[in-house]
Amino acid sequence: MKKYLFYILISVVSSNLQAQKKMIIPPYLKKGDTIAIVATARKNVEDNLQPAIEWLHNWGLEVVIGKTIGLDKNQLAGTDEERAVDFQTMMDNPNIKAIWCVRGGYGTVRMIDLLDFTKFKQSPKWVIGFSDVTVLHSHLNNLGFASIHGIMPVSVKATEEAKESLRKALFGESLEYTVPCEPMNRYGSAKGELVGGNLSILYSLLGSSSAIDCTDKILFIEDLDEYLYHIDRMMMNLKRNGCLESLKGIIVGGMTKMHDNEIPWGKNVLEIIDDVTKPYHIPVIYNFPAGHSADNHALVLGKQIYLDVTDLESKVLFTD
Missing domain, CATH: 3.50.30.60 (LD-carboxypeptidase A C-terminal domain-like)
Known part of the structure; x- marks a missing residue:
């Protein structure tokens, strides 16, 4: 009976600790920071990123284009390993303050288990996107980190309100x-x-x-x-x-x-x-x-x- 009560107590304490767990919010961006654009799923071989790059420049940000942009492996932006290496590189680079997934489609789940989040945990950064990027959002949430569900670089028809909401989210302004x-x-x-x-x-x-x-x-x-x-x-x-x-x-x-x-x-x-x-x-x-x-x-x-x-x-x- 005592052993049974002990396990109940441990379970309650564990549940309370989980409930009290506070999500880690990555540092908000400031002018001069660098954001990387990468592909984690469907390929992006078109020359269609200039509008998004201009948005970022207008917000005072620098841009790095990942090696997966332009890769063509059937539907995907290169092999699973290539997409994972590109994302890993941006996660581990201390000069990159946010990672913006270029588009959705399908494929992020094929590379998620190839990623090592050790350095990310030490120095978190914003991961941005929607649709298939939900794989990253959910995985990061389980690790205890916030992320941004929002427009992507190929969202050239995004409303001004949608673009402004992403800027506010990245710079830590009230939403x-x-x-x-x-x-x-x-x-x-x-x-x-x-x-x-x-x-x-x-x-x-x-x-x-x-x-x-x-x-x-x-x-x-x-x-x-x-x-x-x-x-x-x-x-x-x-x-x-x-x-x-x-x-x-x-x-x-x-x-x-x-x-x-x-x-x-x-x-x-x-x-x-x-x-x-x-x-x-x-x-x-x-x-x-x-x-x-x-x-x-x-x-x-x-x-x-x-x-x-x-x-x-x-x-x-x-x-x-």
Whole structure:
């Protein structure tokens, strides 16, 4: 009996320590700092980076182009080893203060286990991107480091608001979003650490060392080009893995270019998410401006946010 109580005590202490764990925020950028552009997934062989380079120069930043830019290995930007070496080089270079992934697609998961985060832990820096870059966001979150979900160098059609939000996130300026009320929103307020990213990627990482930890978190999800039944499958998987029952709130970004089968699923994408999450009675924002659209506002994953959803408007305020 004493031995049993001892193990319970150890478990409680461990849980409390985990809850008290504070996410490490990499140093914010300042004028004169250098940011690297690399490819971790789909190839980028086009000469299309000049607009993004000009954004960075206008922000007072220097730019280094990684060796993976221009590499061509079928769909990917070189071999897994080449992409890993390029990313590792930028992580280990003390002069590089942020790493900006050029585009998504698929492939980051193929190189994640080739990376050594020893020097990164000693001298963290910002990792930026969305879509397939969710692999890095989730992995870094598990290691205890914040990162930025935002536009990428190929996002040439990004709105001025989206670009400005990334600049604010990188330079540590205040981030607060107010968006109109959506009919399906679930009202309420919550405070917690923001986690998440692309739903398909989060789903694919479950069971791995990069799997998302939803405990007492506020979850952001978005996706592109998926069938409705597959959205239901992914949401049900999150539910059955216990990822939804411990959440404090949910922010649903763009669910873009969804598809249905010849025999309809019977619900649209927001109705699917609402159906799966309704039992948890937590605040939910739908159609938040982040994801696969030009108006892709930056979100600092790993930071604490205050979420307030009312019948008039919804607010997302980063509090630390």
